[in-house]
Amino acid sequence: MIYVSRKEHFNAAHKLYNPQWSKEKNVEVFGPCANENWHGHNFELITTVAGMPDPDTGFVVDLKKLSILIRAEVIDKLDHKNLNLDVDFMKDKMASTEILAIEIWKILEPKISRISKFGKLYSIKLYETPRNFVEYFGEASNP
Amino acid sequence: MIYVSRKEHFNAAHKLYNPQWSKEKNVEVFGPCANENWHGHNFELITTVAGMPDPDTGFVVDLKKLSILIRAEVIDKLDHKNLNLDVDFMKDKMASTEILAIEIWKILEPKISRISKFGKLYSIKLYETPRNFVEYFGEASNP
Amino acid sequence: MIYVSRKEHFNAAHKLYNPQWSKEKNVEVFGPCANENWHGHNFELITTVAGMPDPDTGFVVDLKKLSILIRAEVIDKLDHKNLNLDVDFMKDKMASTEILAIEIWKILEPKISRISKFGKLYSIKLYETPRNFVEYFGEASNP
Amino acid sequence: MIYVSRKEHFNAAHKLYNPQWSKEKNVEVFGPCANENWHGHNFELITTVAGMPDPDTGFVVDLKKLSILIRAEVIDKLDHKNLNLDVDFMKDKMASTEILAIEIWKILEPKISRISKFGKLYSIKLYETPRNFVEYFGEASNP
Amino acid sequence: MIYVSRKEHFNAAHKLYNPQWSKEKNVEVFGPCANENWHGHNFELITTVAGMPDPDTGFVVDLKKLSILIRAEVIDKLDHKNLNLDVDFMKDKMASTEILAIEIWKILEPKISRISKFGKLYSIKLYETPRNFVEYFGEASNP
Amino acid sequence: MIYVSRKEHFNAAHKLYNPQWSKEKNVEVFGPCANENWHGHNFELITTVAGMPDPDTGFVVDLKKLSILIRAEVIDKLDHKNLNLDVDFMKDKMASTEILAIEIWKILEPKISRISKFGKLYSIKLYETPRNFVEYFGEASNP
Numbered sequence: 001m002i003y004v005s006r007k008e009h010f011n012a013a014h015k016l017y018n019p020q021w022s023k024e025k026n027v028e029v030f031g032p033c034a035n036e037n038w039h040g041h042n043f044e045l046i047t048t049v050a051g052m053p054d055p056d057t058g059f060v061v062d063l064k065k066l067s068i069l070i071r072a073e074v075i076d077k078l079d080h081k082n083l084n085l086d087v088d089f090m091k092d093k094m095a096s097t098e099i100l101a102i103e104i105w106k107i108l109e110p111k112i113s114r115i116s117k118f119g120k121l122y123s124i125k126l127y128e129t130p131r132n133f134v135e136y137f138g139e140a141s142n143p
Numbered sequence: 144m145i146y147v148s149r150k151e152h153f154n155a156a157h158k159l160y161n162p163q164w165s166k167e168k169n170v171e172v173f174g175p176c177a178n179e180n181w182h183g184h185n186f187e188l189i190t191t192v193a194g195m196p197d198p199d200t201g202f203v204v205d206l207k208k209l210s211i212l213i214r215a216e217v218i219d220k221l222d223h224k225n226l227n228l229d230v231d232f233m234k235d236k237m238a239s240t241e242i243l244a245i246e247i248w249k250i251l252e253p254k255i256s257r258i259s260k261f262g263k264l265y266s267i268k269l270y271e272t273p274r275n276f277v278e279y280f281g282e283a284s285n286p
Numbered sequence: 287m288i289y290v291s292r293k294e295h296f297n298a299a300h301k302l303y304n305p306q307w308s309k310e311k312n313v314e315v316f317g318p319c320a321n322e323n324w325h326g327h328n329f330e331l332i333t334t335v336a337g338m339p340d341p342d343t344g345f346v347v348d349l350k351k352l353s354i355l356i357r358a359e360v361i362d363k364l365d366h367k368n369l370n371l372d373v374d375f376m377k378d379k380m381a382s383t384e385i386l387a388i389e390i391w392k393i394l395e396p397k398i399s400r401i402s403k404f405g406k407l408y409s410i411k412l413y414e415t416p417r418n419f420v421e422y423f424g425e426a427s428n429p
Numbered sequence: 430m431i432y433v434s435r436k437e438h439f440n441a442a443h444k445l446y447n448p449q450w451s452k453e454k455n456v457e458v459f460g461p462c463a464n465e466n467w468h469g470h471n472f473e474l475i476t477t478v479a480g481m482p483d484p485d486t487g488f489v490v491d492l493k494k495l496s497i498l499i500r501a502e503v504i505d506k507l508d509h510k511n512l513n514l515d516v517d518f519m520k521d522k523m524a525s526t527e528i529l530a531i532e533i534w535k536i537l538e539p540k541i542s543r544i545s546k547f548g549k550l551y552s553i554k555l556y557e558t559p560r561n562f563v564e565y566f567g568e569a570s571n572p
Numbered sequence: 573m574i575y576v577s578r579k580e581h582f583n584a585a586h587k588l589y590n591p592q593w594s595k596e597k598n599v600e601v602f603g604p605c606a607n608e609n610w611h612g613h614n615f616e617l618i619t620t621v622a623g624m625p626d627p628d629t630g631f632v633v634d635l636k637k638l639s640i641l642i643r644a645e646v647i648d649k650l651d652h653k654n655l656n657l658d659v660d661f662m663k664d665k666m667a668s669t670e671i672l673a674i675e676i677w678k679i680l681e682p683k684i685s686r687i688s689k690f691g692k693l694y695s696i697k698l699y700e701t702p703r704n705f706v707e708y709f710g711e712a713s714n715p
Numbered sequence: 716m717i718y719v720s721r722k723e724h725f726n727a728a729h730k731l732y733n734p735q736w737s738k739e740k741n742v743e744v745f746g747p748c749a750n751e752n753w754h755g756h757n758f759e760l761i762t763t764v765a766g767m768p769d770p771d772t773g774f775v776v777d778l779k780k781l782s783i784l785i786r787a788e789v790i791d792k793l794d795h796k797n798l799n800l801d802v803d804f805m806k807d808k809m810a811s812t813e814i815l816a817i818e819i820w821k822i823l824e825p826k827i828s829r830i831s832k833f834g835k836l837y838s839i840k841l842y843e844t845p846r847n848f849v850e851y852f853g854e855a856s857n858p
Contacts, residue, residue, distance in 0.1 A: 002527050007560040011272065013156040013181040018342055029343060031350060032223035038156040039223040040183005042272050053531075056447055057458060058523025063561050064460060080175035080182040094344025098288050102339075129154065129185050131293040132349050145813050150846040161628055172629060174636060196817075199733055200744060201809025206847050207746060237630025241574050245625075274579040275635050297844065299728040299753040304485055315486060317493060318795035324728040325795040326755005328844050366747035366754040380487025384431050388482075415726065415757050417436040418492050440701065442585040442610040461652030467585040468652040469612005471701050509604035509611040558583065558614050590771055601772060603779060666773025670717050674768075703722040704778050 003122055004060045005048040008070050010079035013040040014095040017084070038082065044127040045074070045104065049112055051119030061116035069115055073107050101126040101136045109138065146265055147203045148191040151213050153222035156183040157238040160227070181225065187270040188217070188247065192255055194262030204259035212258055216250050244269040244279045252281065289408055290346045291334040294356050296365035299326040300381040303370070324368065330413035331360070331390065335398055337405030347402035355401055359393050387412040387422045395424065432551055433489045434477040435496055439504050442469040443512035443524040467511065473556040474503070474533065478541055480548030490545035498544055502536050530555040530565045538567065575694055576632045577620040578639055582647050585612040586655035586667040610654065616699040617646070617676065621684055623691030633688035641687055645679050673698040673708045681710065718837055719775045720763040723785050725794035728755040729810040732799070753797065759842035760789070760819065764827055766834030776831035784830055788822050816841040816851045824853065 015038050016030040026034040033039070047070055051060040077087055083095040089103050101124045109121045127133040158181050159173040169177040176182070190213055194203040220230055226238040232246050244267045252264045270276040301324050302316040312320040319325070333356055337346040363373055369381040375389050387410045395407045413419040444467050445459040455463040462468070476499055480489040506516055512524040518532050530553045538550045556562040587610050588602040598606040605611070619642055623632040649659055655667040661675050673696045681693045699705040730753050731745040741749040748754070762785055766775040792802055798810040804818050816839045824836045842848040 001566070002531065003564040003566075004527065005562050005564070009272075011182050011184055013183040016344070021342075029348075035223050035225070035229070037225035037228045038181050038183065039154050039225070040156040040181065041154055042185045053523075053525065053527045056450075058445070058525030058528045060527055060563075062458075080178050082178070082180035082182070085180045086178070094339075096339065096344030098290065098339045098346055099344045101288065129152075133291050134346075135289040135291075137287070137289075144852070145816065146850040146852075147813065148848050148850070159630070164628075172634075196809075196811065196813045199736075201731070201811030201814045203813055203849075205744075237625075239625065239630030241576065241625045241632055242630045244574065276577050277632075278575040278577075280573070280575075295844075297754050297756055299755040302487070315491075321795050321797070321801070323797035323800045324753050324755065325726050325797070326728040326753065327726055328757045366750050368750070368752035368754070371752045372750070380482075382482065382487030384433065384482045384489055385487045387431065415724075419434050420489075421432040421434075423430070423432075438701075440611050440613055442612040464652050464654070464658070466654035466657045467610050467612065468583050468654070469585040469610065470583055471614045509607050511607070511609035511611070514609045515607070558581075588773070593771075601777075666768075668768065668773030670719065670768045670775055671773045673717065705720050706775075707718040707720075709716070709718075 001050050002053060002060055003048050003050045004063065004066075004119070005046050006063050006066045006070065008045045008047070008067065008075055010043050010045065010075050011040065012043060012078050012081050012083050013038040014083035015039065016094065016096060018094065038084075041128050043078070044133075045070070046123075046125040046127075047108060048122045048125070049116060049119040050122035051116060054118055061112070061119045065115040069111060070108065073111060074104050097126055097128045097132065097134045098136075101134050105136050105138060144193050145196060145203055146191050146193045147206065147209075147262070148189050149206050149209045149213065151188045151190070151210065151218055152185060153188065153218050154183065154185050155221050155224050155226050156181040157226035158182065159237065159239060161237065181227075184271050186221070187276075188213070189266075189268040189270075190251060191265045191268070192259060192262040193265035194259060197261055204255070204262045208258040209255075212254060213251065216254060217247050240269055240271045240275065240277045241279075244277050248279050248281060287336050288339060288346055289334050289336045290349065290352075290405070291332050292349050292352045292356065294331045294333070294353065294361055296329050296331065296361050297326065298329060298364050298367050298369050299324040300369035301325065302380065302382060304380065324370075327414050329364070330419075331356070332409075332411040332413075333394060334408040334411070335402060335405040336408035337402060340404055347398070347405045351401040352398075355397060356394065359397060360390050383412055383414045383418065383420045384422075387420050391422050391424060430479050431482060431489055432477050432479045433492065433495075433548070434475050435492050435499065437474045437476070437496065437499050437504055439472050439474065439508035440469065441472060441507050441510050441512050442467040444468065445523065445525060446513070447523065467513075470557050472507070473562075474499070475552075475554040475556075476537060477551045477554070478545060478548040479551035480545060483547055490541070490548045494544040495541075498540060499537065502540060503533050526555055526557045526561065526563045527565075530563050534565050534567060573622050574625060574632055575620050575622045576635065576638075576691070577618050578635050578642065580617045580619070580639065580642050580647055582615050582617065582651035583612065584615060584650050584653050584655050585610040587611065588666065588668060589656070590666065610656075613700050615650070616705075617642070618695075618697040618699075619680060620694045620697070621688060621691040622694035623688060626690055632691045633684070637687040641683060642680065645683060646676050669698055669700045669704065669706045670708075673706050677708050677710060716765050717768060717775055718763050718765045719778065719781075719834070720761050721778050721781045721785065723760045723762070723782065723790055725758050725760065725790050726755065727758060727793050727796050727798050728753040729798035730754065731809065731811060733809065753799075756843050758793070759848075760785070761838075761840040761842075762823060763837045763840070764831060764834040765837035766831060769833055776827070776834045780830040784826060785823065788826060789819050812841055812843045812847065812849045813851075816849050820851050820853060 016033040049061045105124045112121045123137045125135040159176040192204045236242050248267045255264045266280045268278040302319040335347045391410045398407045409423045411421040445462040478490045522528050534553045541550045552566045554564040588605040621633045665671050677696045684693045695709045697707040731748040764776045808814050820839045827836045838852045840850040
């Protein structure tokens with residue numbers, strides 16, 4: 001097994017806001033992240049696929065195809081968007097980096113087999129800033 | 144003369160939108176940057192002060208004081224904010240990186256003398272993303 | 287389970303020196319790292335907490351609270367300090383990056399429950415330079 | 430157990446080309462990476478060794494010795510070279526990042542015991558670009 | 573005047589080789605950079621345009637248009653190519669970073685007016701590696 | 716004219732301390748930077764040489780020779796050292812980044828002609844941290 005990664009990026013606005021709470025409670029819990037007029041980030045997304053290299057190509061997965069898949073299925077839906085308002089798969093969910101990484105996993109995991117005979121999605125790593133980031137390995141697995 | 148720089152960061156939402164144009168024209172000119180529900184960035188701000196070092200300290204400017212000044216006068220007004228809606232000094236201006244850098248210069252330039260006997264503001268460099276950035280040296284001067 | 291990380295930094299002096307050895311033996315083993323007048327680094331510290339996201343916030347742990355905890359318990363004791371002379375929890379220990387990472391784990395591990403219902407400390411990653419770094423996952427666990 | 434890493438770099442040319450295929454098939458599969466006149470990269474190589482710290486030094490492995498070993502056994506054979514033409518251990522292999530990482534593992538794994546009583550090779554992480562990278566943990570182990 | 577920059581990248585092979593010298597003299601002068609089977613780099617190219625912001629857009633130059641121009645005129649001719657063999661504008665020239673930056677300037681300088689009413693090309697900065705880079709400001713001008 | 720740069724690094728300890736002041740005054744002015752037991756940094760040093768490329772090599776300066784010169788004349792005197800105690804050219808000077816950059820300029824400026832027919836030292840840029848840095852262009856010149 002070898003682990004192959006591709007980094008992509010997108011720029012988006014969001015706020016952290018629980019609609020079941022009062023405005024005051026949201027500000028108390030989320031601080032400036034609850035700003036009602038939004039704020040935003042340059043997100044960096046690292047997608048890792050694990051598998052055996054194909055003997056014909058030396059590839060677990062063609063990173064060009066992986067990049068095209070990630071852009072079509074994820075980046076085009078997130079880039080220059082508002083995570084709370086514009087993104088169907090984030091509807092009625094908290095727009096935290098944790099939840100966003102889990103939702104990106106759910107989108108990409110079943111589609112990796114389209115582009116790789118040998119590889120499976122291993123992890124989604126999502127940087128909200130260079131200082132704050134999360135990693136998700138799917139429901140069943142640990143790193 | 145020696146040039147001393149401090150890097151700070153802030154996260155903000157914005158859109159590029161000229162209110163004198165139709166929505167269609169804005170989308171035509173600004174593309175996804177005109178998304179009406181906003182998008183955002185992790186901005187990096189580099190402030191450079193030029194001068195002779197103070198013989199008592201070896202400093203052109205105490206970078207701790209420069210950091211406190213930049214945070215109080217600039218970062219606190221921009222971080223976790225919407226550049227179009229929440230920032231008084233950006234009111235009725237295009238929320239481009241160019242205009243934002245010029246406005247930050249106008250705020251900081253007259254205040255450097257408060258914290259430095261020997262230094263003057265030399266440039267404001269502002270990264271919207273690691274790939275897109277601007278630098279401003281004031282009205283009268285070139286680099 | 288999702289893994290959430292926060293990066294902090296501190297600047298410190300240290301030397302690598304085994305007091306049970308002669309000066310010559312120390313120089314032989316540690317080379318310039320044994321310089322008796324010290325040297326130093328900009329350390330980068332990445333703390334990772336693992337857990338389920340809280341359904342109310344979407345957070346495994348509030349990264350603002352995690353940052354405050356790390357600064358109070360670790361950074362304030364290390365930043366602008368001498369690791370061999372000024373740091374109580376490094377007393378009589380080798381000031382290597384390995385040992386420092388293990389001691390930071392011991393400090394933070396029991397305190398994560400104060401700020402997170404769902405998360406546990408997963409790893410401490412410590413960069414001495416961009417080229418030399420260590421990671422520790424606790425006594426009982428592997429990555 | 431603690432995991433200790435060293436980053437090195439090398440610059441090399443290569444192409445992706447399966448000699449059992451026609452030129453057209455190679456271009457179809459590998460696109461511009463099959464350019465017959467080669468292209469190249471600044472590779473970054475991160476070698477991670479896992480073990481218990483030596484009580485006398487606080488080290489799992491002396492990173493100076495690890496650096497010298499990696500340079501002698503790997504970097505000197507790859508830096509400013511053509512991966513397809515100049516590198517004996519890549520002869521008749523696909524010059525993909527995956528295969529190169531596996532071959533570097535095979536070279537370094539048996540040699541770590543020369544420089545470390547307590548450590549074993551844990552992983553080889555190889556960046557072809559800042560956006561494309563692979564990691565290998567050996568045949569028997571997962572991360 | 574404000575200075576606006578866009579960063580792009582390309583991967584290429586090259587060697588440093590003066591055809592008027594013997595092979596021995598080339599190796600003596602250029603060392604491993606003269607390897608006859610080539611080596612390569614991930615180049616980073618920063619293009620800076622200077623001018624006044626357009627009052628309608630807040631832009632000196634639309635960075636999307638600048639990116640498209642750089643890709644069409646420069647990146648597409650260099651990426652996944654051999655600088656000595658595949659690039660018409662480098663024919664019979666030394667494939668040094670200095671010469672490449674000057675040639676990129678010559679290509680882009682007359683074309684900036686196509687995409688910007690107010691801006692002129694100010695500099696071409698070219699990173700061969702993160703440690704080795706050059707900057708060119710045109711024949712007539714200094715920084 | 717073209718501007719050619721080389722980045723090197725060194726790790727050093729220092730403190731900011733004016734011996735003509737009381738200990739209290741030093742702490743008041745320099746804060747934790749005056750810690751009597753020192754602190755330290757990973758410094759990054761960028762040396763820029765300006766000139767015309769040599770037609771035989773395409774080089775303003777051979778960056779391998781520039782690197783060897785910087786290491787012999789500067790890095791070897793600073794790396795794994797204490798800037799206040801171990802460095803002859805910093806004796807009786809404030810160990811600020813500003814003063815250190817000026818002293819490095821004085822050392823390197825007269826020696827560039829040894830390795831380059833066409834180039835002159837243009838600037839010394841010195842990063843104390845990724846957030847705090849200075850640049851010096853010599854007594855007579857501005858950028």
